[in-house]
Amino acid sequence: xxxxxxxPEGLYCAAGEFFIDPWxxxxxxxxxxAHGDHARSGCARYLAAQSxxxxxxxxxxxxxxxxxxxxxxxxLRDVTVSLHPAGHVLGSAQVRIEHRGEVWVVSGDYKxxxxxxxxxxxxxxxxTFVSESTFGLPIYRWRDPRAxxxxxxxxxxxxxxxxxxxxxxxYAFGKAQRILAGLAQSCxxxxxxxxxxxxxxxxxxxxxxxxxxxxxxxxxxDVDATSLRHALVLAPPSAxxxxxxxxxxxxxxxxxSGWMQVRGARRRxxxxxxxxxxxxxxxPGLNAAIDATGASRIIVTHGQVPIIxxxxxERGLRAQAFETEFDDSGENEALPAGAADDExxxxxxxxxxxxxDVAHSPAIDAGSSSS
Amino acid sequence: xxxxxxxxxxxDASTSMHAKVAALDAYLRxxxxxxxxxxxxxxxxxxxxQLVPARVLRDVAVTAAGLPQWLFDECYxxxxxxxxxxxxxxxxxxxxxxxxxxxxxxxxxxxxxxLAPETIGERLRGYLDELDASGRFLLLKLLGGGFRVGVSRLxxxxxxxxxxxxDAKLVAERLIGxxxxxxxxxxxxxxxxxxxxxxxxxxAAHPYPFFLxxxxxxxVATLGDARNWLVEWKWDGIRAQLVxxxxxxxxxxxxxxxxxxxxxxxxAAGAGVADGTVIDGEIVVMKDGHVAPFAALQTxxxxxxxxxxxxxxxxxxxxxxxxxxxxxxxxxxxPQHERRARLARVVAATxxxxxxxxxxxxRPSWDAYATLRDESRAHGVEGFMLKHRDARYGVGRTKDxxxxxxxxxxxxxxxxxxxxxQRGHGRRASLYSDYTFAVWxxxxxxxxxxxxxxxxxxxxxxxMRRVDAIxxxxxVEKFGPVRSVTPTLVFELGFEGIQRSPxxxxxxxVRFPRILRWRVDKDVxxxxxxxxxxxxxxxxxxxx
Numbered sequence: 001x002x003x004x005x006x007x008p009e010g011l012y013c014a015a016g017e018f019f020i021d022p023w024x025x026x027x028x029x030x031x032x033x034a035h036g037d038h039a040r041s042g043c044a045r046y047l048a049a050q051s052x053x054x055x056x057x058x059x060x061x062x063x064x065x066x067x068x069x070x071x072x073x074x075x076l077r078d079v080t081v082s083l084h085p086a087g088h089v090l091g092s093a094q095v096r097i098e099h100r101g102e103v104w105v106v107s108g109d110y111k112x113x114x115x116x117x118x119x120x121x122x123x124x125x126x127x128t129f130v131s132e133s134t135f136g137l138p139i140y141r142w143r144d145p146r147a148x149x150x151x152x153x154x155x156x157x158x159x160x161x162x163x164x165x166x167x168x169x170x171y172a173f174g175k176a177q178r179i180l181a182g183l184a185q186s187c188x189x190x191x192x193x194x195x196x197x198x199x200x201x202x203x204x205x206x207x208x209x210x211x212x213x214x215x216x217x218x219x220x221x222d223v224d225a226t227s228l229r230h231a232l233v234l235a236p237p238s239a240x241x242x243x244x245x246x247x248x249x250x251x252x253x254x255x256x257s258g259w260m261q262v263r264g265a266r267r268r269x270x271x272x273x274x275x276x277x278x279x280x281x282x283x284p285g286l287n288a289a290i291d292a293t294g295a296s297r298i299i300v301t302h303g304q305v306p307i308i309x310x311x312x313x314e315r316g317l318r319a320q321a322f323e324t325e326f327d328d329s330g331e332n333e334a335l336p337a338g339a340a341d342d343e344x345x346x347x348x349x350x351x352x353x354x355x356x357d358v359a360h361s362p363a364i365d366a367g368s369s370s371s
Numbered sequence: 372x373x374x375x376x377x378x379x380x381x382x383d384a385s386t387s388m389h390a391k392v393a394a395l396d397a398y399l400r401x402x403x404x405x406x407x408x409x410x411x412x413x414x415x416x417x418x419x420x421q422l423v424p425a426r427v428l429r430d431v432a433v434t435a436a437g438l439p440q441w442l443f444d445e446c447y448x449x450x451x452x453x454x455x456x457x458x459x460x461x462x463x464x465x466x467x468x469x470x471x472x473x474x475x476x477x478x479x480x481x482x483x484x485x486l487a488p489e490t491i492g493e494r495l496r497g498y499l500d501e502l503d504a505s506g507r508f509l510l511l512k513l514l515g516g517g518f519r520v521g522v523s524r525l526x527x528x529x530x531x532x533x534x535x536x537x538d539a540k541l542v543a544e545r546l547i548g549x550x551x552x553x554x555x556x557x558x559x560x561x562x563x564x565x566x567x568x569x570x571x572x573x574x575a576a577h578p579y580p581f582f583l584x585x586x587x588x589x590x591v592a593t594l595g596d597a598r599n600w601l602v603e604w605k606w607d608g609i610r611a612q613l614v615x616x617x618x619x620x621x622x623x624x625x626x627x628x629x630x631x632x633x634x635x636x637x638x639a640a641g642a643g644v645a646d647g648t649v650i651d652g653e654i655v656v657m658k659d660g661h662v663a664p665f666a667a668l669q670t671x672x673x674x675x676x677x678x679x680x681x682x683x684x685x686x687x688x689x690x691x692x693x694x695x696x697x698x699x700x701x702x703x704x705x706p707q708h709e710r711r712a713r714l715a716r717v718v719a720a721t722x723x724x725x726x727x728x729x730x731x732x733x734r735p736s737w738d739a740y741a742t743l744r745d746e747s748r749a750h751g752v753e754g755f756m757l758k759h760r761d762a763r764y765g766v767g768r769t770k771d772x773x774x775x776x777x778x779x780x781x782x783x784x785x786x787x788x789x790x791x792x793q794r795g796h797g798r799r800a801s802l803y804s805d806y807t808f809a810v811w812x813x814x815x816x817x818x819x820x821x822x823x824x825x826x827x828x829x830x831x832x833x834x835m836r837r838v839d840a841i842x843x844x845x846x847v848e849k850f851g852p853v854r855s856v857t858p859t860l861v862f863e864l865g866f867e868g869i870q871r872s873p874x875x876x877x878x879x880x881v882r883f884p885r886i887l888r889w890r891v892d893k894d895v896x897x898x899x900x901x902x903x904x905x906x907x908x909x910x911x912x913x914x915x
Contacts (some may be wrong), residue, residue, distance in 0.1 A: 139446045139459035261459065263383065264451050264801060268832065272387060307445050314439065370598055 001078070002096055003104045004130060004299075006322050011106065011130070014080035019108050020048070023325040028202050030081065032108025033092035034059045035173065037326045041191075051119070052091025053273070054206035061275065070197050086110035087121030089174035090207055094345065096124050105293060106130040111278065112285040114146050116181040117174075117212050123292035131267070131290055133303030134257045135258050135281040136311075142282040145178075146186065148275055152179065153188030153317045155273055156368060160192050160230040166249040169271065170256040172199040172236040176278050177207050177214060179234065179256060192230030193223050198242070199236045220247060222244065240271075290317075302326040372504070374402060375410050375472045381521050382414075396531040408561035413518055415527045417550030421516045421912065422484045425489055428515055431492045432457040432487040435499055446479070447830060448852055451796040452509035454809075458504045466500035468677050470501045473557075480513060483733060483905040523766050535565030543580040543766050547623075578612035578623040579649060583768045584775035586755060591757075591778060593738045599760055601707055602732045602740060604752040605777055606690055607665045607868065608655035609672075613637060613689055613726075616699075622654075632672065634687045639721035647699030648717060651692040651764075652729060662690075662751045665882060669757035690729040692716055692756075695764060703764035724854055747780045753867060754779035782865035782883075783907050785899040786890055788820055792842040793853045796825065803842040803854065806836050808864055808884075812877070813901040820858060821901060823877035824866065830887030838889075861893040862886050869907050879904050 003011050012031075018028040025042030032038055036054045043061050047339045048056055050067040051355040057063070068074055070093070078100075088109040105126040112121050142148075145170035152168065159166040162358075170176050176196075183189055196204070196217035204214050209265030223231060224232045228248055237255065241243065258278025259265040266274035281289055286308070290298055297318045300308045312319035376644040381394040396415075399407055432453075433443045434729060438460060450456040470478070481499060483491050495514075499507055511519040528546060532539035545564050549556075587594075594600060620641025622631045625780050645649070667685045671677065671761040694714035695703055702710050711731070718728050732755070734740045740755065740915040747754050776799040787808035797803035809820035830838065838860065845857040868882035879901070 136447055137446050138436070138442065139450055139456060141459070237739070262450050264796075266384065268802075272385060272390070274384070302446075305626055307442070310441060 002202065003099050003102065004106060005127070006324065010320070011324065013079065013097055014075040014180070016081060016097060018076055018081075019043075020095055021108065021326070022233075025131060027260065028076075031056065032086065032095060032097055032106070033089055035089070035109070035348055036313075038108060039057045047081075049091045049093040051086075051210050053094070054209045054241070055203060057090055058202050058206040059173070062235065070122075084122045085119035087112060087118060090118045090177070090212060092118060094122075094124060095219050096126065099309060100324050101324060102127055104128045105295075107132055107289070109280055110289065111133070111144060113278075113282075115145070115178050115279070116185060117177045117207060117214075120178045121289065123289065125294050127295060128297040128299065129290060129293040129295035130299045130301060131308075132280065132326075133286065133305055133308045135282050136286055136300075136304030136308040138280075140258060140261055140282045141284060142276060142278060145363065147276060148256075148277045149179065149182035149188075152254070152256070152275055153183060153186060153191070155192050155252070155275075156188070156232045159252045163229045163250075165231050165233055165237060165251040166229050167233040167245060167248060167251050167253045168256060169235055169237045169240055169253065170276075170277075172197070173203045174201045175256055175277065176234050176236075177204060179213065179277070180204070180214050180217070181212070183232075189215055192232065193227050194232045195217055195220050195223055195228070195233040197233070197235035197239055199239075218233055220244075225249075372468060372470055372472050372475045372506055372509070375406065376502070376506040377476050378410070379509050380519060380578050381514075382522050385735070388625060390851055391526060392530060395522070395527070396533060399530060399534045403471055404471070404558035404561045408556035408558055409472045409476050411527060411531065411546075411561065411564065412550055412554065412556040414520060414522050415524050415546055415550050417554065417556070418518065419481065419513075420481060420484070420515055423495070423514045424488075425515060427488045427491055428495075428511065429453070429462065430488070431499075432461075432511075432908065436460040437462075449801050451794060453568050453799060454508050454515060454517060454913075457499075457511055458508040458670040459478055461499060461504075461507060464503055466824070467503065468506075469703065470584065475510075476513075480510070483514070487557075491753070502655070508534045518848075531565055536566070537565060537567060539766075547577045547580060572773040575614055576614050576619065576621040578614050578621075579614070579651075579764070580611060580766045581651070582765045582775060584777045585768065587757065587778045589681075591741070594737075594757065594776070597734070597737045598736065601711060601758045601760055602734070603692055603729045603758075603780065604732065604747070604750060604850060605756045606655055606662065606729065606754055607751070608662075608690070609652040611637075611652060611689065612695070613641050613644070613648075613650040613652070613691075614834045615641050615648045618646060619761045620644070625692040633677070635677070636682065636687055636725040637689050640726040640900040641721050643721045644726075645698070645720075647696060648690045649696035650689070650717070651695055652689045652727075654684045654689055655685055657727075658686070664751060664868060664870055665702075666880070667689050670782070673735040684915035688725050688727055690727055692729040693764060695737060705763070706760065707758050707762040707764075710759040719813075737891065742779065744780060748783075753777075773780045781887075782867055782887070783881075784863050784865045784887055785829060785903050785907075786861050786893060786897070787824070787839075787864045788824055788858045788895050788898045789821055789856065790864060790895045791840075791853055791855050802829075802835055806838075806886075807861065809858070810877075810904060811898060814901065821877045823901070824864060824881050824884040825863060825905065829865075830889065836888055837909060854904050857894045861890040861895060862900050863888050863890055868906065871908065877901060877904070879908065 003015060004011050009019055009024040009026050013021040016183045018030050020024045020030045021038040022029050023040060027044045029043040029046050031046055031048040037062060039056060046063050046065045048065065048067055050069050051069050053065060056065060068083050070083055071222055073080050074304055082096045084096055086094045086108050088111055092108060094108060097104045103126040105124050105176050107130060109132050111362045117149060141183055156166045194217045203293055207214055233248060250362040253271045254273035254275055255269050256275040256277045256279055258276060261275030262277045298312050299320055299322050301322045301324045309319045309321050375557045378394055379397040382391050385391050402410060413486035433440055436443060437585050446460055447456045447873060452484035485528055498510060500784060502510060528543045529540050531542045568868055580597055612623045614621045614623060620638050622634055624630045656663040671681060671685055691714055694710045694717060697713055732745060755778040757778055787810050789806050791807035792803040793805040795802055807822050807825050809822045812821035813821055841860060842854060842856055846854045847857055848855045864884055865887040866884040870880050871878060
């Protein structure tokens with residue numbers, strides 16, 4: 001029998017009596033990472049990586065949470081479970097399950113690229129690998145993320161020189177921190193003030209509490225109008241077209257996401273610039289990760305499922321699909337509305353509170369910007 | 372090549388007009404004249420004939436990408452653009468070319484035409500390996516003939532004017548003919564565009580830049596006294612200028628395409644016009660004293676050879692409505708009513724059956740015009756054109772010369788059911804945005820949905836995303852990029868014209884269909900039936 005199967009509540013390991021990233025409340029949930037479509041409230045007990053604790057509590061509030069250091073084994077019923085870095089966001093983990101000599105790994109979301117805010121992806125040998133496939137098409141090949149960060153820095157600089165604020169839309173959890181840390185690393189922060197939307201700061205606090213260095217950002221109300229014209233503003237996609245943006249006057253806007261790889265998606269966004277920066281693996285990354293597991297059987301979840309299944313089958317691997325309810329299935333996430341994105345998080349309590357509290361802005365669906 | 376690829380990417384990526392002008396300006400100031408000559412040619416709408424057959428291009432791309440055909444197709448489906456797909460799936464280049472756009476065009480791109488597919492493939496693979504993603508994208512667009520960019524001819528004109536200090540209207544005149552399909556842009560041609568001196572009236576057989584009308588969205592009463600306006604029917608034909616100079620006649624369409632050989636009867640009429648005359652008007656097909664639907668004109672447009680049967684069956688007439696030049700003198704700054712009076716004399720003197728005046732419609736008040744406008748369909752027109760009696764003849768869609776207004780009738784409409792959806796292209800790539808609509812049809816005894824029109828515009832982006840999600844959920848079958856769906860959605864569909872068509876299953880063809888609104892309030896069973904369309908057909912009294 002398969003170690004992990006799909007149940008109405010989510011991916012279920014019967015031998016260990018736990019669910020992985022369940023989409024309905026269950027007794028025991030192992031969480032791969034704290035994005036809204038993978039970590040939902042209402043479960044009796046949660047298990048996650050140690051470094052996920054602060055972000056998870058920021059998102060889900062007071063939950064019964066056990067944590068586990070990366071690589072440390074834990075016995076759950078008949079199986080041994082361990083968590084391994086997935087490189088997706090802070091605290092993201094692949095779930096390794098061993099049962100009578102058979103090893104399964106459930107990837108959650110992952111990327112292979114550099115990210116200064118989380119542990120790098122660790123290839124884990126296994127018999128069966130359950131892989132995400134968000135960007136599972138050969139059109140998705142990421143550039144060196146440091147080059148993209150440099151582009152963002154240069155864009156900010158040229159806007160500031162022209163006396164315009166640079167508003168960069170990015171997911172409040174993961175992407176925003178990666179950009180902040182990247183800009184600090186490339187010493188690009190002296191262009192002007194760094195302004196953060198209210199949705200981002202609570203997560204920055206969680207990152208800092210976990211030991212990740214992030215440059216300090218300011219609230220928009222703490223920056224005078226003249227300085228705003230040289231500012232870099234990070235805001236979640238839901239802030240696009242919201243009244244919150246009005247105070248920046250004549251601005252330039254950009255969006256940082258893997259979807260920006262395709263012109264059509266960039267144009268639908270209606271922003272001035274698209275920066276291709278993703279927390280998911282690109283096509284070469286997915287293939288490299290799958291190869292590195294040595295798995296003979298691959299189960300593909302959310303994203304380009306039929307494509308990866310066929311591709312792997314043609315290469316002689318045994319591949320099949322799991323039907324999951326994660327929001328980041330490629331087709332849904334390809335839509336420009338931030339609401340369907342994992343990274344935009346469907347129910348981020350902190351984000352929602354912050355948006356009304358600080359920004360006085362209803363969470364308007366991101367259509368086009370008002371610039 | 373790299374500089375132009377960068378410019379193309381910047382123009383393509385930017386939504387700000389300011390940024391586009393700045394990018395164009397920077398490019399033009401830095402570029403070699405020979406390269407700029409080609410850049411302007413492409414940006415202003417010039418296209419060489421297709422250089423490499425699409426099939427060859429496709430084979431080369433798939434081979435170079437090293438992907439199975441089905442996977443390439445999936446990529447194409449997600450991207451919605453062939454050139455972009457190839458640019459994205461190819462591995463990074465081995466080296467970068469430093470050749471300029473002109474060298475690329477003359478030394479590499481143009482010579483590909485007519486070569487054996489194997490030779491093209493071999494060269495092309497080498498070329499692709501010298502370019503980054505934006506360069507590849509550009510090259511494939513140029514080769515496939517699909518080069519398009521969000522830059523209007525007006526914007527190009529302005530940029531050239533800014534760089535050269537030459538008046539924009541003069542630049543517009545010089546640009547006419549610049550983008551002809553057989554033109555070979557060169558440095559001298561580019562310098563002529565931006566040369567400082569003025570050379571009197573338009574040269575050779577060139578037409579004047581067409582003055583375009585604006586749709587009238589305000590109430591017509593806001594135009595003031597109706598007696599200050601010249602009112603004509605708005606014909607549904609091909610806008611054209613008849614240019615008679617130096618003893619020969621040229622017919623130019625609004626796309627600034629020379630169409631003289633398409634319309635020999637108009638060329639013949641031109642022979643009777645005095646030298647140094649330019650007439651602006653609309654080409655229509657006239658049968659038994661009535662203007663035939665646009666479809667009749669379409670039978671002539673695509674033909675290489677015009678048989679006597681076609682010429683007799685669909686005789687073309689130029690309905691003249693403006694005189695831009697007389698005795699070699701540019702009349703465009705003269706008031707509309709004066710040009711009109713002169714035009715009437717020119718047409719009368721020519722006395723050719725294929726050159727007629729577009730009649731002036733005279734009514735005492737806007738109310739009286741409005742009543743008459745309701746009969747537009749019976750006359751086979753789309754409403755009225757309103758031109759102020761003192762208007763000058765402007766350039767393009769400018770308003771400073773006094774506007775021309777299109778006062779169109781509301782489109783015909785039916786409530787129809789969405790039955791097929793197809794992924795869009797460009798901005799709509801990967802969204803199901805192109806739809807086929809059906810109406811109820813009981814003609815063979817059973818009530819079923821018969822498709823009759825395709826439409827892909829009229830929804831907001833937000834609505835389109837919702838429709839997209841519903842299409843995905845209600846898919847019955849996939850045929851390549853097309854999905855059939857369980858009928859659940861009703862839309863009000865507007866269109867400008869309706870004709871019988873034996874080629875369509877519904878027996879009906881509509882012109883310019885577009886979505887007016889999403890009838891979320893209507894159930895599929897409440898959509899209109901084909902009887903409604905047939906009634907419109909009868910109402911219009913047209914048959915083609």
